[in-house]
Amino acid sequence: MNLAREIRSFFKGDVEISTKTRNEYSRDASLFRIKPEIVVFPKDVTDVCNLVSFVAKKKREGAHISLTARSGGTDMTGGPLSDSIVVVFTRYMNHLKGFVGEYAIVEPGMYYRDFDAETKKHGLILPSYPASREICAIGGMVGNNAGGEKNLKYGKTEHYVKKITMVLGDGRPYVFKPLHKGEWEQKLQEHTVEGDIYRRMHDMIVSHHALVEKARPAVSKNSSGYNLWDIWDENREVFDLTKVIVGSQGTLGIITNITFQLVRPNPHSALVILFLDDMKKLGGVIKRMMRHKPESFESYDDNTFRIAIKYFPEFAVRLKSNFFKLAISFFPELWMMLTRGIPKLVLLAEFTAKTPKEARLMAEKAEKDMRASFGIRTKIARTNAEAEKYWLMRRESFNLLRKHTRGLRATPFIDDVVVRPEQVPEFLPKLEKIINEYDDLIYTVAGHMGDGNFHVIPLMDPKNKRMKQIIREVARRVYDLVLSYHGSISGEHNDGLIRGAYVEDMFGKDVYGLFQETKRIFDPDGIFNPGKKINVSLEQSLAKIETGS
Numbered sequence: 001m002n003l004a005r006e007i008r009s010f011f012k013g014d015v016e017i018s019t020k021t022r023n024e025y026s027r028d029a030s031l032f033r034i035k036p037e038i039v040v041f042p043k044d045v046t047d048v049c050n051l052v053s054f055v056a057k058k059k060r061e062g063a064h065i066s067l068t069a070r071s072g073g074t075d076m077t078g079g080p081l082s083d084s085i086v087v088v089f090t091r092y093m094n095h096l097k098g099f100v101g102e103y104a105i106v107e108p109g110m111y112y113r114d115f116d117a118e119t120k121k122h123g124l125i126l127p128s129y130p131a132s133r134e135i136c137a138i139g140g141m142v143g144n145n146a147g148g149e150k151n152l153k154y155g156k157t158e159h160y161v162k163k164i165t166m167v168l169g170d171g172r173p174y175v176f177k178p179l180h181k182g183e184w185e186q187k188l189q190e191h192t193v194e195g196d197i198y199r200r201m202h203d204m205i206v207s208h209h210a211l212v213e214k215a216r217p218a219v220s221k222n223s224s225g226y227n228l229w230d231i232w233d234e235n236r237e238v239f240d241l242t243k244v245i246v247g248s249q250g251t252l253g254i255i256t257n258i259t260f261q262l263v264r265p266n267p268h269s270a271l272v273i274l275f276l277d278d279m280k281k282l283g284g285v286i287k288r289m290m291r292h293k294p295e296s297f298e299s300y301d302d303n304t305f306r307i308a309i310k311y312f313p314e315f316a317v318r319l320k321s322n323f324f325k326l327a328i329s330f331f332p333e334l335w336m337m338l339t340r341g342i343p344k345l346v347l348l349a350e351f352t353a354k355t356p357k358e359a360r361l362m363a364e365k366a367e368k369d370m371r372a373s374f375g376i377r378t379k380i381a382r383t384n385a386e387a388e389k390y391w392l393m394r395r396e397s398f399n400l401l402r403k404h405t406r407g408l409r410a411t412p413f414i415d416d417v418v419v420r421p422e423q424v425p426e427f428l429p430k431l432e433k434i435i436n437e438y439d440d441l442i443y444t445v446a447g448h449m450g451d452g453n454f455h456v457i458p459l460m461d462p463k464n465k466r467m468k469q470i471i472r473e474v475a476r477r478v479y480d481l482v483l484s485y486h487g488s489i490s491g492e493h494n495d496g497l498i499r500g501a502y503v504e505d506m507f508g509k510d511v512y513g514l515f516q517e518t519k520r521i522f523d524p525d526g527i528f529n530p531g532k533k534i535n536v537s538l539e540q541s542l543a544k545i546e547t548g549s
């Protein structure tokens with residue numbers, strides 16, 4: 001019997017093998033393309049359990065087969081791609097199960113935009129949303145430990161996940177949540193699959209305590225590697241395996257349910273926009289602005305700005321705005337370009353408060369200080385619509401690149417580096433110097449200034465014969481630079497295929513060994529998303545790049 005037919009015999013959801021479907025799920029937002037053999041759309045957790053049991057059995061019989069979970073498919077690293085079975089959650093397992101106080105229980109396939117609309121009815125939000133908030137889903141936010149513009153105040157997805165149901169290699173769903181002393185001690189006694197995982201993870205973390213602690217990244221955000229350093233909270237005596245599951249890119253099991261603790265955001269905001277021409281002032285600007293405690297502090301560069309101006313008709317559609325009204329709203333930017341040139345960097349600092357007056361006062365104080373201290377061009381957005389225009393340029397920068405660069409392709413491979421904010425003024429020119437050595441590379445820089453996290457997106461011609469060599473060289477040099485500052489190779493986008501080969505460089509051989517052990521503990525049979533994050537060969541990854549030839 002062929003594989004799809006065998007799966008259909010026990011599966012309630014859809015099992016598809018058409019070329020159209022396999023092509024559709026052969027891409028994410030990375031530079032890779034891998035065609036799956038089968039794409040399945042589970043109806044419920046029983047479907048997932050039966051599928052895992054089936055694959056486990058096939059593997060025991062020697063088949064080359066695996067399961068790769070996929071939610072929105074907007075990953076920039078190749079995380080949800082596979083040549084075997086891709087399990088898609090957005091078609092059926094996309095429900096909000098309910099609220100308990102400030103907690104929401106949700107299935108992985110729910111799009112963030114739909115989830116957000118529901119939580120806002122209760123005056124609550126999940127504040128770790130990424131710039132892809134309109135197209136990504138909850139499962140991938142957890143899979144990648146996604147972050148975004150509100151990280152500075154609220155941190156990343158890891159802070160809000162309170163419970164996860166995940167199907168393991170024995171085909172059964174397990175609930176992971178923070179366990180207090182008596183509870184985890186009890187788990188260590190159990191001779192079950194779950195007890196075994198708790199015992200081995202506990203032993204590994206306790207016996208390598210110093211090593212695990214040393215592995216903790218020295219920057220404010222990280223999605224690289226497996227988060228082993230937050231599992232064991234010594235002070236509270238809490239053992240929490242959700243910490244290692246969040247950000248594991250579907251390599252430890254398949255998540256079927258998540259409970260989030262949500263937050264009640266300040267209802268009013270005011271946005272200060274800074275136009276920076278002289279990059280030498282950047283260090284002082286960051287330091288001084290941070291004293292005013294903005295809720296968000298974001299940036300994008302002159303290339304992003306140019307693209308945004310060039311494609312403002314598309315903005316009109318995105319903003320659901322009248323084309324002519326929006327064109328008029330861009331006049332100040334066009335005028336600025338004509339009279340004073342395009343600023344090298346646009347910085348957005350958002351202040352929020354309980355009342356509009358309070359937010360406005362905070363913004364005015366920060367703006368006045370910036371003008372007085374640095375003599376830079378600034379403005380405060382007069383309306384929400386005006387603020388939204390600047391936010392959209394920031395959020396849509398990568399999407400615009402993906403869609404509008406004829407003959408060239410947005411090529412994310414150094415897209416998510418992090419250093420400490422005070423290192424940014426020294427780091428950024430060094431980073432740009434490396435990239436500028438390559439004539440073939442046009443690129444944009446946007447990022448989370450307050451976290452020292454930058455999204456550098458080169459544009460490349462996929463037919464360029466030097467493409468892979470440039471990727472090899474530039475990635476090596478950029479990651480060496482990042483690591484010389486004790487930074488992270490990925491603040492939020494994760495490792496996947498594109499960065500998996502550098503994880504050992506970031507954490508060192510011993511910690512990398514613990515990551516490999518973690519994978520063995522959770523997934524001894526290699527069922528879940530093999531060859532991502534760890535045990536990744538750069539050459540094998542590069543072979544999967546879509547060259548367009």
Ligand SMILES: Cc1cc2nc3c(=O)[nH]c(=O)nc-3n(C[C@H](O)[C@H](O)[C@H](O)COP(=O)(O)OP(=O)(O)OC[C@H]3O[C@@H](n4cnc5c(N)ncnc54)[C@H](O)[C@@H]3O)c2cc1C
Nearest residue numbers: 071072073074075079130131137139140143146147250255
């Ligand atoms: C325009 C654009 C802007 C972006 N901006 C940001 C940003 O600001 N911050 C950021 O963090 N990311 C960003 N990203 C990357 C990506 O959109 C996010 O990380 C997003 O959270 C991924 O969600 P998804 O539903 O699309 O995940 P997918 O692509 O479907 O999956 C992501 C990973 O999670 C795993 N996964 C998915 N579902 C499950 C499940 N049920 N069980 C186990 N594992 C699962 C997958 O196997 C994969 O490894 C951006 C991408 C684009 C295209």
